[in-house]
Amino acid sequence: MGKNFKTIxxxxxxxxxxxxxxxxxxxxxxTETTAIVGNDLSTLPDFPAEIRAPAGSLAGxxxxxxxxxxxxxxxxxxxxxxxxxxxxxxxxxxxxxxxPGGTIIMNTDAFVKKNLNFAGYDSNPAxxxxxxxxxxxxxxEMNKMVKAACEDLDLNGKLVLRTKxxxxxxxxxxxxxxPLDATESWLKKKFAGKDDIIEANTRAMNAGYNYAxxxxxxxTRFKVEKASLPxxxxxxxxxxxxxxxxxxxxxEKSGLExxxxxxxxxxxxxxxxxxxxxxxxxxxxxxxxxxxxxxxxAIGAAYTGSLAITTTSGPGIALKGEALGLAIMxxxxxxxxxxxxxxxxxxxxTKTEQSDLNQALYGRNGEAPxxxxxxxxPGDCFFAAYEACRxxxxxxxxxxxxTDGYLANGSEPWNIPNVEExxxxxxxxxxxxxxxxxxxxxxxxxxxxxxxWAIPGTPGLEHRVGxxxxxxxxxxxxxxxxxxxxxxxxxxxxxxxxxxxxxxxEVFGEGSGDLLxxxxxxxxxxxxxxxxxxxxxxxxxxxxxxxxxxxxxxDLGEILIQFKNxxxxxxxxxxxxxxxxxxxxxxxxxxxLVRGRPIGAATIVEAVNKTLG
Amino acid sequence: MSETQxxxxxxxxxxxxxxxxxxxxxxxxxxxxxAQKQMPTFGRKKEDIVFVSGxxxxxxFPYYMDxxxxxxxxxxxxxxxxxxxxxxxELSVWVVTGDGDGLSIGGNHFMHALRRxxxxxxxxxxxxxxxxxxxxxxxxxEVGKVTKATPYGSIDIPLNPPSLALGAQATFVARTIxxxxxxxxxxxxxxxxxxxxxxIEIYQNCNIFNDGAFEEYTGSQKLDNVIExxxxxxxxxxxxxxxLKLEGAKAVVVDMEKHSLDEILVHxxxxxxxxxxxxxxxxxxxxxxxxxxxxxxxxxxxxxxMVDQIKHAKDKKGSGKVxxxxxxxxxWKVS
Numbered sequence: 035m036g037k038n039f040k041t042i043x044x045x046x047x048x049x050x051x052x053x054x055x056x057x058x059x060x061x062x063x064x065t066e067t068t069a070i071v072g073n074d075l076s077t078l079p080d081f082p083a084e085i086r087a088p089a090g091s092l093a094g095x096x097x098x099x100x101x102x103x104x105x106x107x108x109x110x111x112x113x114x115x116x117x118x119x120x121x122x123x124x125x126x127x128x129x130x131x132x133x134p135g136g137t138i139i140m141n142t143d144a145f146v147k148k149n150l151n152f153a154g155y156d157s158n159p160a161x162x163x164x165x166x167x168x169x170x171x172x173x174x175e176m177n178k179m180v181k182a183a184c185e186d187l188d189l190n191g192k193l194v195l196r197t198k199x200x201x202x203x204x205x206x207x208x209x210x211x212x213p214l215d216a217t218e219s220w221l222k223k224k225f226a227g228k229d230d231i232i233e234a235n236t237r238a239m240n241a242g243y244n245y246a247x248x249x250x251x252x253x254t255r256f257k258v259e260k261a262s263l264p265x266x267x268x269x270x271x272x273x274x275x276x277x278x279x280x281x282x283x284x285x286e287k288s289g290l291e292x293x294x295x296x297x298x299x300x301x302x303x304x305x306x307x308x309x310x311x312x313x314x315x316x317x318x319x320x321x322x323x324x325x326x327x328x329x330x331x332a333i334g335a336a337y338t339g340s341l342a343i344t345t346t347s348g349p350g351i352a353l354k355g356e357a358l359g360l361a362i363m364x365x366x367x368x369x370x371x372x373x374x375x376x377x378x379x380x381x382x383x384t385k386t387e388q389s390d391l392n393q394a395l396y397g398r399n400g401e402a403p404x405x406x407x408x409x410x411x412p413g414d415c416f417f418a419a420y421e422a423c424r425x426x427x428x429x430x431x432x433x434x435x436x437t438d439g440y441l442a443n444g445s446e447p448w449n450i451p452n453v454e455e456x457x458x459x460x461x462x463x464x465x466x467x468x469x470x471x472x473x474x475x476x477x478x479x480x481x482x483x484x485x486x487w488a489i490p491g492t493p494g495l496e497h498r499v500g501x502x503x504x505x506x507x508x509x510x511x512x513x514x515x516x517x518x519x520x521x522x523x524x525x526x527x528x529x530x531x532x533x534x535x536x537x538x539x540e541v542f543g544e545g546s547g548d549l550l551x552x553x554x555x556x557x558x559x560x561x562x563x564x565x566x567x568x569x570x571x572x573x574x575x576x577x578x579x580x581x582x583x584x585x586x587x588x589d590l591g592e593i594l595i596q597f598k599n600x601x602x603x604x605x606x607x608x609x610x611x612x613x614x615x616x617x618x619x620x621x622x623x624x625x626x627l628v629r630g631r632p633i634g635a636a637t638i639v640e641a642v643n644k645t646l647g
Numbered sequence: 648m649s650e651t652q653x654x655x656x657x658x659x660x661x662x663x664x665x666x667x668x669x670x671x672x673x674x675x676x677x678x679x680x681x682a683q684k685q686m687p688t689f690g691r692k693k694e695d696i697v698f699v700s701g702x703x704x705x706x707x708f709p710y711y712m713d714x715x716x717x718x719x720x721x722x723x724x725x726x727x728x729x730x731x732x733x734x735x736x737e738l739s740v741w742v743v744t745g746d747g748d749g750l751s752i753g754g755n756h757f758m759h760a761l762r763r764x765x766x767x768x769x770x771x772x773x774x775x776x777x778x779x780x781x782x783x784x785x786x787x788x789e790v791g792k793v794t795k796a797t798p799y800g801s802i803d804i805p806l807n808p809p810s811l812a813l814g815a816q817a818t819f820v821a822r823t824i825x826x827x828x829x830x831x832x833x834x835x836x837x838x839x840x841x842x843x844x845x846x847i848e849i850y851q852n853c854n855i856f857n858d859g860a861f862e863e864y865t866g867s868q869k870l871d872n873v874i875e876x877x878x879x880x881x882x883x884x885x886x887x888x889x890x891l892k893l894e895g896a897k898a899v900v901v902d903m904e905k906h907s908l909d910e911i912l913v914h915x916x917x918x919x920x921x922x923x924x925x926x927x928x929x930x931x932x933x934x935x936x937x938x939x940x941x942x943x944x945x946x947x948x949x950x951x952x953m954v955d956q957i958k959h960a961k962d963k964k965g966s967g968k969v970x971x972x973x974x975x976x977x978x979w980k981v982s
Contacts, residue, residue, distance in 0.1 A: 216977065260981075269978045283969045295726075313960035315967040318733055318953060324760035329727035330719065330756075334699070334730025337717055338738070342730070360720050450978065453930055453970045490715040490731065490738050493694045498663070498709050500718025501702075510665065511710065604943055 035172055039211070041257045044103035046111030047206060049199075050128045051120030051141075053086050053094045056199040061098025063203055063220065067212045069270040069447050069614035072260035073102040076559065077272075078110035078632065079443045083300070083383045090144075090152040095127045102210075104259040108411070108559030110444060112634035116209070118202050120144060120176075122153035126160050127167070137170045141198060144179035172251050176201050183241040184234045193231070197238035210256050214239060239451060266449040273412040273441035274301070276306035276448070277371065278421025281343055282315060285419075287459040288427060290341035294319045295331035297350065300383040301439040302373040305345045328541050329370070336366040337499065337637025338491035338572060339463060341423060345371040348390045349380065351397065358432055359398045362525060364499040365476070365485045367426035367433075369419070370404075374438040376630045385630030386440035389606040394434045395613070401522045403430070403529040406584040408436040410558035413448035415441060418581070424459050429532055430484035436583075437607075438556045464488035464495055471495060475509040483528040533585045539593055543569055543576030546596035548646055552622065554580045554610050557603050557633055564638035575642055583610070591618045599645050601625055603633050656687040663713040669704060675772065675852035676826035679711055681828055682770075685835045686714075689739070696739045701726040701748040704779050704853075705772035708743040722753025725760035728767050736950040739839070742769040746787040747777050750806060752787075761817040761844045763949040768838040768845045771808060772825075776857035789930070794856075809926035809941050812846045819845040820922065820942040824865050825852060830875070830938070835858070837940055843948045864936045876925070876939030881911040884935045891934070896924055898934055916943040 047064070049057045058079055067076050078099040087094030089443045101111035113133045119125035121144040132138060145154040159165055160173045176198040183201075184194045200217075207214060218236055227230045246252060285292035296306045298321070310319040318340070322328040329344040337341035346354065351372050374390045376382025394406045405425055409418035415437050447459045464486035466472045475497045476485050488495040497509060505512035506520055542565060553561040558579050565577040578593060580586065594600060594614070600622035602611040608624040615622055625641045627633050661683040669675045673928035686696065696714040698708035702721035703970045715738075724742045732740045742760075749757045749771045760767055765949030776794070777783040783796040784803065791800040810834065812820045819841040825832040838845035850861040865875045871885035882891040883903065890911040891898045898912065915921055928934040 041648050066977055070977055072979060118663070161962045266973065267978050267980050269974075269976055279969065279973060282972070286969045293730065293736065295730060312967060312972075313957050314964040315969075316957055316961070318957070320729070320733055322726065322729075323755050326723060327729070327756055327759070330723040330726040331733070333725035334717070334732075335734035336730075337727075338697075338731045338734035340730075340734040342734075356720055357723065364717075447843035449981075452971050453973070489735075490697045491694055491735060493692065495693055496713055496715050498716035498718065500709070500716075501720050502718065516839065 038254050039257050040254050040261065043105055043258070043569045044101060044107065045116070045210065045256060045258060046099065046101045046114045047116040047118070048097055048099040048114040048128060048131070049118045049202065049374075050095055050097040050124035051118075052089055052123065053082060053084070053096045054089060055096070055120045056196070057096045057120070059096050059220045060199040060203050061100055063217050064206060064212070065100055065445060066220070066270060067207070067216050068100065068218055069268070071212060073104060073258050074107050074261035074447055075100060075102040075445075076107055076110040077217070077445045078440065080631065081384055090121055090123055090149045090267060092127055094122050094152060097124070097128060102258055104261050106261065106263065108562045109632065109635055112636045116206070118206065120198070120202065122149045122155055122159070125159060126153040126155070126295050132169060134206060137175065139172045139202065139203070141176040141371040142173040143175050148406065157305045163215065168471060169421065174205070174245070174251075179241055179245060180238045183237040187230055187234055189230050189234055193288075197235045199243035200235045200238040204239040205246045207239070208243045208246035208255070209252060210258065214243060233282045234551050263447065264449060268447045268449055270445050271413050271416075271448040272443055272445040273409065273415040273437050274304040274309060274373065274443070275432060276413055276415035277409075277419045277435075277437060278305050281309065281341075281369070281423065282317065282604070283418045283453055283456060284423030284459060285315070285317070285341050286453065287456060288341060288423070288461045290339070290427070290461055292343065293332060293335035293340035294343045294345065295322050295335065296320070296345045297325045297328045299347045299350050301442045302345045302347045302350070302371065302377055304442070305371065306374075314479055325350040325454070325567065326357060329354040329357040330360075330643070332368055333361050333364070333366060336361070336368050337489070339487070341427070342367070345373070347373050347375045348377045348393065351390060351393055355398050358404065359400060359402050360501045361432040362398070362404055363501050363504070365430045365525075367487070369422045369426050369428055369435060371419070371437065373433045373442045374436060375642060382437045382630045384439065386438045386556065387605050387628060387630060388438060388557065389609065389628065390436065391554075391583065391606065391609040396437055401526065403526050403584065404432045404434055404438065405529055405532050405582065406434045407582050408555035409441055410555065410579055410581070412441050412444050412446050416451070420456060424457060425532055425535060427459070427461055428484065429528060430487060431484050431528060436555055443558045462646040463492065465492060467494060469507070474507040475499065476504055477507050480525070480551075482531050483524060530585050532582070533588050536582045536587060538588050539578055539580070539587045541578055541593060544574065545576070545593070547574035547576050548597070549573070549575045549599040549601060549642055550594065550597035551575065551577045551601055551638065551642065552579070552580065552602045553612065554583055554593070554604075557605065560635045560638055561603055562635050563635035564642065567635065567639050568642055573642070573646065583613070586617060594618050596621050599623070601642060601645060603638050603641070606629050656693060658687060659685045660693060661686045661713050663711050665710045667711050668707065670855050672854040673704070674853070675705055675708070677825045677828065678770070678831065678849060678851065679708060681831045681837065682712065685832050687833065688836070689839050691739055694882045696741070697728075697731050697745060698741045699724045699731060700743040701753055702779070703745040703748040703777070705743055705745040706748060722748055722751070723876040724748070725753065725767065725769065729760055729765050731872045732765055732767060732950050733953060736766070736954055740767050743942065744771050746771065746773045746775060746785045746808075750811070758811070758815040761791065761812055761815040761846060764816070764818050764843040764946050766843055766951075769847065771846065771848050772851045773808060773848050774851045774853040774860045775805075776853050777862065778853050778856050782856035792816055806931075807926060807929045808848045809929065810923065813923055813926055813942060814963060817846050817942070818843040818944050818946050819940070820848070820926070821846070822848045822919045822938050824850045824861070826865055827938075834940070835900065837943070839954045841943060844944055864938075872935050874935035874937055876914050876941060877936055878914055878940065881908055881913050883911065893924075898924065898928065900934065916940050930932050944979060966980060
C-alpha cells in the first residue's frame, strides 16, 4: 500500500500482557518465524512466578523480548524498539524500557477504567497524549477486531477474545515482513482436531496483518536481512532443551544408560520433562520424593554403572549438599545441574541470577572439591552438558554444571552439531582384580587419579563404598590421621588434574590492552556485545570468557596480567571476582547488578568507558 | 530372582574381611549372622546382591557382608537403593536401617520407597534408641523415656512402623525379633521371595543404651503376650490357651477353655483391613504383640513397570538416535 521498506540491521521487540494473554506463546511464534527467515536472534522470556496473578495486575504481567538481526548477535537487546502492550499494567511495567522515539502498540480495548485503576493510571495513556511526545503510539481495538474477524464462527466470545495475541502477532509480522505460513501450520498441528480454534487464530493473525497493511498506522515497514552465520543446518534452541540433548548425546557416545533423579523446581523442571519423554532412548527418569532423593538415587545409579544426573536450581543444591559430599567421598561420576535463579531462599524463582557460584564451589562440609563448568549461551548448554558428563566419568568425580534461568528459557539459532564429531567418550568398567588377585577400589589411575569403576554384577570385585573416610587403595574404613590428610589432598589433586583435559583460554581481541572484560556463564553474550562495540570505537579492550571455574584453566593467570584493568560483570555481588582476586592477586573490579535479569551490553560499555576515563 | 548360582555358596562366602565393631552383646550380631547364613540359600550369585545402608549402628552392616555394599548418608538408604535397583533391576537390593535412620531423618524416603513398591528388602533394626550418638530417644521410644536428651522423660508419641508401612501402601509388612533366629531367617526368606518392596521390622536390643528394649516380648522363651502370625491359621497364643476374636474392628482376648476354635480370628495376609487392625495391636498392653507376616500381596513393581515402559516405547517408536532429535523440528540451511 505504498509503504516504504526500510532495511535495518536489527530490531528489539517486546510483547507484554497479562499472564493469561499468551505472551510467551506469541513471542515463541515470532521467534520461530524469525529463525526460519534466517536472522540471528536472542530471546528473553520474563514471566511471573505466580501461575495466574489477578488479571490486569502489575504482578501478573508476562513479557517476551526478542532481538533479531542480520548480524551475529549475543543478547536479547537492552531496550525494545517496539512494545506491544496488551493492557495498562503491561504498559506501566514496560514503557520505561522503550527507547526514546520507539513504537508502542496498545490494545485499547483493555484500557478500561478498571484495568487503568489496577495499573495505577489516573487517566488513560492511550488517549491523554501523555506519551505522544516520546513515542509513536499505535492504539488498536484488538478485541473488536478479532470479534469481527470471527463473527460467523460458532465459537464462544471468551475463546474468540483469546485470539487477540495472534492479532498482535499478525501486526508485528506485517511490520517486519515475516511470513505467516509457518505459524498457520503450527496452529494446525498444535490444535489438531479443534478446527474452530485453528480457524479463529488463523483469522485473527491474518486480520492483524491485513489491518496493519490497509490502515495508515505505519508509515514504514522494516526489513532485516538474513544473518551471515557460519554454514550449517540451523534450528532454534533454548538452554534447557540443549542441556537435555547434551546429556542424551553423552549417553549415546559413552554407551552408558542415562539416569535422571530429579525433583520439580523452577526453572529446571523442563529438563526432567524433556528427558522423561525420551523413553525410547532407554532414558530412565525418576521423579523423586524430594531433592535429596533426587541426588541420592542418582548416586545409587552411578554406583551401579549409569550415567547419572540430578537437576535442580539453587535451593535444591542446598538440600543436596550432604549427598554431594558423599559422591565426592565415594568418587563416583555424577552430573549435578543447577539452573540458577534469584536467591536466597525462594528468592525470584522465574528470574535469572549468577549467585550460586560460591555454593557450587564451596557449599559443602569438609574439603569437598568438585569441578564446576558454566554454560555461556542457550546452545552452549548442549556442549557444556556433554563435557560435564565426559569429565565426570573420565575423572570419577561429581561435576557441577551451572546454567541459569536466562539461558534455560532464552533461545537462539543453533548450528546443529554432528554427534560423530563430538569428542570421544570411552568408558571402561573394572572387570578384574587390580592388586595381586585383590581388588582395590581406590587404586588410582596415575594420570587422572581416578579410581576404577566396578559395578554390582561384576564377579570377584565385590566391595563396599561409603561416606566414612577410606584408606588409600583398599577403600577400607580408615580413621588414620596420615591417611585422611593424604586422601583430602588426593581428592583436590584429582580435581586439579581436570586442567589437563580442558580447552585453552581464548582471548577475543588483542592479548594485551587497557582493559579485559572477564566473564563466566550467562553474561557471555552481553560482555561479547559490549566488547565488540568498544573495539569498534577503537578501545583497547578484550574479552575472556571462562568455562571451567573449577579448576580454572592453566593459562588464565598469564593472560590476566597483560591488561591494565580487569572488569568482571556478574549478576551477583562479586563471587567470581573474589575468586579471581584471591587466585591471581590482580586488582580486578566488579560490575554487579542483581536485578533478576541479564546485565545489558550498554551498561557494560558504560562501565568500561568510565573505568578508562 | 533371575540367575541361580551353580556352585553352592556357604555362609563363609558372605563374611567380609572387616572386623565387626558393634558393642559386645549387641543384637545386630545375631541379625548379621542370620543374613550371612540365609544369603546362600537364595541361590544368587553374590555379585548380584547389594546391601545399602544409611547412618547408625545398624548401617555398618554392609561392611561386614562380602557382597556389593554402600554405606550412604543418614536416612537416605532407600533412595540410594532405589537408584541401584532402577539402574539394574536384576540385582537383589537390601536396605539396612534403624528406627532413627529409617523413620526419623529418612522417614520420607522410607514411605516413598514402599509406596512405589520398589523391589527392595528393607530391614529396620528397631532398638528404640539412638545408639551411635550415645543414647537419645528415637521416634519409636516409649512416652516418658528418660535419656540424655529427655532428662524429664520423653513427651513424643512413638510411631508404629508396620502401621506406617501399611499407610504408605507397602505390599509386604512383617515383624520379627533378633533373638528368634529361625523366625528371622524365615522372614528374610519371605522378603527375598516377595516381588516388590518388603519391610521387616526387627525388634533388636541395645544392651548399652537401651538394654531390654523389648524385653517384655523377647525373652528367650516365647512369652504369653506375643502372637506369632501364621497365614490361614487361627490366632492363638500363650501356648494356645488364649485366642483372639474380633468384635467389630476391635480384638478381644478369649480363654480357649471357654471358647471354640471357630470363634477365633483367622489370619489372612492378603487382607489390608485386617493387617491394619493387627498392626495397631503393637504395644497395646491388653493384646499380644503381633510377630510374623502381617501383610503380603502382589502388585506391579516400579522397577518392572519402568522396564516395561521403556520396552513399550522402543517397540512403538524404535530405538532413538540423538542425531535425529537434533535435526528434528524447523530447521534451515545456511550455506
